[in-house]
C-alpha cells in the first residue's frame with residue numbers, strides 16, 4: 001500500500017518569518033510515521049529559506065506552480081529546472097490557476113510534461129465547477145482533464161504522478177460546499193478508471209489520487225477512509241498548526257487501524 005500523502009497548500013499566505021514559525025510548530029507536533037508523507041507547499045519566495053530549516057525525515061517541499069520552459073526570456077517566471085534541487089512535488093493546474101490565470105488543459109499538460117522531464121512529481125489538480133456539476137458534466141470534465149494532463153507521459157511516468165480531485169464547488173475560495181464522501185469515491189474511482197483504460201490496471205492501482213476539496217481536522221477522516229483515497233490536498237486548514245497537525249493525526253490513526261487489521265489477518 002502506498003504512503004498516505006498529506007499536502008499543505010499555503011497558497012499566497014505567510015511571509016518567510018510566518019512560514020518559519022508555522023514550520024517550527026508543526027515540527028513539534030508532527031511525528032515521523034513510515035506510512036505518512038507530509039508535504040508543505042509554501043509560496044515560491046519561502047521555498048529556499050524553508051528548505052534550510054526543514055527536517056527531511058518529516059517533511060517534503062512542493063512548489064505551487066512553475067513555468068513549463070526550462071529557461072529563457074520569460075520575465076517573472078520560475079522554471080521546473082530551477083526548482084529541481086529544492087522540491088519533490090509541484091502542484092499543477094490548481095483550480096485557482098485555471099480560473100484566475102486562465103490555465104488551459106494544454107498549459108497544464110505542458111507543465112506536467114516539464115515537471116516529469118525535471119524529475120519533479122506533479123500533483124495534478126482536476127475537478128468540475130458547480131455549473132458543470134449541475135449540468136451533469138462531471139465525468140466529461142474529469143475525463144478531458146485527466147487525458148490531456150497525462151498525454152505526453154509514458155505509463156512508467158504516469159505511475160509516479162499524483163492526481164488531486166478538487167471539486168471546485170467544494171473549495172472555500174469558490175463556495176466551500178461539503179462534498180459527500182460517497183460522491184468523492186465515485187469521482188476517484190472514475191479517475192482511476194480513466195488511467196486504467198489509458199495505461200493499464202497496474203498503473204491505475206499504483207497512481208496516487210488525493211481529495212482536494214475543503215477539509216479540516218474534524219471531517220478529514222471521512223475522506224481519508226474512502227477506498228482508493230491516498231491522501232488530501234489541504235488549503236486554509238493547513239495554515240493553522242493545530243488543524244493541520246490534527247489532519248496528520250487523523251491519517252496516523254487510520255493507517256494504524258489498517259496496519260493492526262492487516263496484522264490480525
Ligand code: 13P
Nearest residue numbers: 009171172214234235236
Ligand atoms: P480550502 O481547504 O481552503 O477549501 O482549499 C482547498 C484547496 O484549494 C486545496 O488546494
